[in-house]
Amino acid sequence: DAGITQSPRHKVTETGTPVTLRCHQTENHRYMYWYRQDPGHGLRLIHYSYGVKDTDKGEVSDGYSVSRSKTEDFLLTLESATSSQTSVYFCAIRTDTPNTEAFFGQGTRLTVV
C-alpha cells in the first residue's frame, strides 16, 4: 500500500464549526489532491497541490481551503461546515512522472449535523 494516511477516518460535526482533515504521505510525491464522493456523483476534485505552498482550486472548491506547508501533509479545511459538505473525502497522491496513477487514502467520512 502507498504510504498515505487520512485523519480522522470518521467525524461528526455541527453546522457552522470549522473542520480540518489531514492527509499525510510518506512517499515524497509532488502532487496531492482532495476529492469528495457523493451518491450519484463521481469523485469530484476540491483542491490540489503541486508543491509546498502551491495549491489550486478544483471543480467544487467553494467553502473549502487547503494548505501544504510541507511535502508530506495536505490539509483540507471547511471554514464553516454546512450539511451539504456531508460526504466522504478522499486524499490522493501522484508523482511528477507523467501519466502515472494516483494512490488514494482510505477516506474520511464527515457528517455535518
Added chain:
Amino acid sequence: ILNVEQSPQSLHVQEGDSTNFTCSFPSSNFYALHWYRWETAKSPEALFVMTLNGDEKKKGRISATLNTKEGYSYLYIKGSQPEDSATYLCASGGADGLTFGKGTHLIIQP
C-alpha cells in the same frame, strides 16, 4: 470541466462469463485515461493509465483499450470471478486532477 460518462451504471454477470463496459470522455485536450477498481470499504486502486490512441493494456484477466480520436475506452474482464465484484471507475485528466465518471458497479453471481 470534462464530462466523463460510464455505462452501464451496474451490471450483473454470471461467474465464468466475460463482460465489458464503456467509458466515454471528451476527445479534445486529451491527456490520459485512468481505470480504477474500487471495492466496498476500501480505496480506489489503479488498474491502467493509458495515453496512446489504439493502446491496449492487460493485467491478468482484465484488459482495456483506448480510442482517443472518438473519446472512448473499454474495460474487459474475461472469465469473471466473485472477487471481480467491485465498482470500476474511469477518469480523464492530467497532473491538475482527474475528472471521474460515476462508475460501473459490477456484481458477479456464483
